[in-house]
Amino acid sequence: MKVVVSIKRVVDHNIRVRPKADGSDVDTANLKMSINPFDEHAVEEAVRLKEAGVVSEVVAVTIGHAQHQDVLRHALAMGADRAILIDGDADLSSRATAKVLLAIAQREQPDLFLLGKQAIDADAAETGQMLAALWNVGQGTFASRIVINGGKALVTREVDGGQETVELALPAVVTADLRLNEPRYLKLPNLMQAKKKPLETLSLAELGVDTSSHLQLVKVEEPPARAPGIKVASVQELVEKLRHDARISL
Amino acid sequence: MSTLVIAEHDEQRVRASTRSAITAAAVSGDAIDVLVAGENISAVAEQIARLKGVRRVRVADDAAYARPLAENLAPLITGIAGEYQAIVSAATSFGKNLLPRVAALLDTDMVSEVTAIIDSTTFVRPIYAGHLNATVRNTAPLKIFTVRATAFEPAIEDEATAVIEPLAAGETSSLARWVSSEIQKSERPELSTARVVISGGRSLGSAEKFQQLLAPLANRLNAAIGATRAAVDAGIAPNEYQVGQTGTVVAPDLYIAVGVSGATQHIAGIKDSRVIVAINHDPDAQIFQWADYGLVADLFESVTELEKSLTH
Numbered sequence: 001m002k003v004v005v006s007i008k009r010v011v012d013h014n015i016r017v018r019p020k021a022d023g024s025d026v027d028t029a030n031l032k033m034s035i036n037p038f039d040e041h042a043v044e045e046a047v048r049l050k051e052a053g054v055v056s057e058v059v060a061v062t063i064g065h066a067q068h069q070d071v072l073r074h075a076l077a078m079g080a081d082r083a084i085l086i087d088g089d090a091d092l093s094s095r096a097t098a099k100v101l102l103a104i105a106q107r108e109q110p111d112l113f114l115l116g117k118q119a120i121d122a123d124a125a126e127t128g129q130m131l132a133a134l135w136n137v138g139q140g141t142f143a144s145r146i147v148i149n150g151g152k153a154l155v156t157r158e159v160d161g162g163q164e165t166v167e168l169a170l171p172a173v174v175t176a177d178l179r180l181n182e183p184r185y186l187k188l189p190n191l192m193q194a195k196k197k198p199l200e201t202l203s204l205a206e207l208g209v210d211t212s213s214h215l216q217l218v219k220v221e222e223p224p225a226r227a228p229g230i231k232v233a234s235v236q237e238l239v240e241k242l243r244h245d246a247r248i249s250l
Numbered sequence: 251m252s253t254l255v256i257a258e259h260d261e262q263r264v265r266a267s268t269r270s271a272i273t274a275a276a277v278s279g280d281a282i283d284v285l286v287a288g289e290n291i292s293a294v295a296e297q298i299a300r301l302k303g304v305r306r307v308r309v310a311d312d313a314a315y316a317r318p319l320a321e322n323l324a325p326l327i328t329g330i331a332g333e334y335q336a337i338v339s340a341a342t343s344f345g346k347n348l349l350p351r352v353a354a355l356l357d358t359d360m361v362s363e364v365t366a367i368i369d370s371t372t373f374v375r376p377i378y379a380g381h382l383n384a385t386v387r388n389t390a391p392l393k394i395f396t397v398r399a400t401a402f403e404p405a406i407e408d409e410a411t412a413v414i415e416p417l418a419a420g421e422t423s424s425l426a427r428w429v430s431s432e433i434q435k436s437e438r439p440e441l442s443t444a445r446v447v448i449s450g451g452r453s454l455g456s457a458e459k460f461q462q463l464l465a466p467l468a469n470r471l472n473a474a475i476g477a478t479r480a481a482v483d484a485g486i487a488p489n490e491y492q493v494g495q496t497g498t499v500v501a502p503d504l505y506i507a508v509g510v511s512g513a514t515q516h517i518a519g520i521k522d523s524r525v526i527v528a529i530n531h532d533p534d535a536q537i538f539q540w541a542d543y544g545l546v547a548d549l550f551e552s553v554t555e556l557e558k559s560l561t562h
Contacts, residue, residue: 129350
């Protein structure tokens, strides 16, 4: 059984981003970049399935340029067997990304396609569902548990108010939530080994995918700041302030 | 032309977030149809028909929709999408699971978690955990978007009643099968739309203490109870309580954070609250930078005192 995991290179989650001076986009110049945290959970799950003997091959894929190889090497160091860099603009719309990943799905014919539930830059949470639709397979979004059994995937999903479990025919698309697993720490020998693993580059043109989008970014800005607050000395003062200054009916 | 809102329900009641989606759909000024799919859902359809702004309720009452599987619901929606210029739902786990599948089937980009609608083609949505707002123009002929429920007032009932019409079931698939659900039934308001939310952090120590301390105050204020990711991961609070970038986003009139440190991903889920109160024993806690009213005090004594002072 084969798993493909798609990953995205994003601004590290500890970095505070700002708009460009002209407000045309996010200023990501010279910022520390990392593998999208949700995608790291997806890679971890794929590698665990391999370690459990359920999966025989894990392929990591990303869209980007030469500098995006670092997140593929990260996935290889975690235990992926090989990687594919699709040479192209990493900031495609979710739909365009899903089309590129569909081309990979058709080329690689995996039994399971794993992604993070969302990327922490755009926070859209769309790509996995779109890939599942285009590929005409089932989708297990926001997954906290995956069990592969008898050619099916039993996926527990984090939904509003609790959890839901669905059974998907394979192949299927599953998107990882944070509680799916705890990603491993990388050790130096893993990173050294990862350098020897195969990394193939494909061009968008080779895949023949139309990546045009209906969406245009008009501007990026910081949301209005909250007015500074005050410290109160007692519960009594808090209740007073809430009732009289904040006009909350308690 | 008109707008289609996809309703979410628990078979008895339409969710409050769907009422917010109806308000968002009404911004365009176009007529609003609401699609409600499920099994034995006439009561839900009647509730929706009474909501302000709704022209028609289309009811797909069929065993195939007893569970909201995107694999079955998406073809039902694409089958009638040609009648609409916009398709909207709330950005709940239901809407976020379903609408991207619909959009891809229609070969259309979509806009998720909209917090403001500038005009019929221009939308504002948070990015980078809410640190930035992006304004996006959608040039697709059919606008598909999900809205953050906290950004739009829930549609209220009015005198007029909308037409209720049956909609034939679409094709169903064998790609996915519902197995089980564990949904916590609660008498409290829904977390995402509650007017008051009380959240606890890991420093509350245990699941028993968490409930003992927060439940009486929540009862008194008719509040929803939330928690930080740290509290959930530590097993102090159930998953569905999680407030933040990866949990539920809230924007109540009053948010009371008890023993919450104020991690970035938690702040992302609360910063649009009207009034934020933080109670923490650590005077240097990050949460105080976001709080309108901060109280440095023992959590247990102050929350108990707050509950008592409101009761008398």
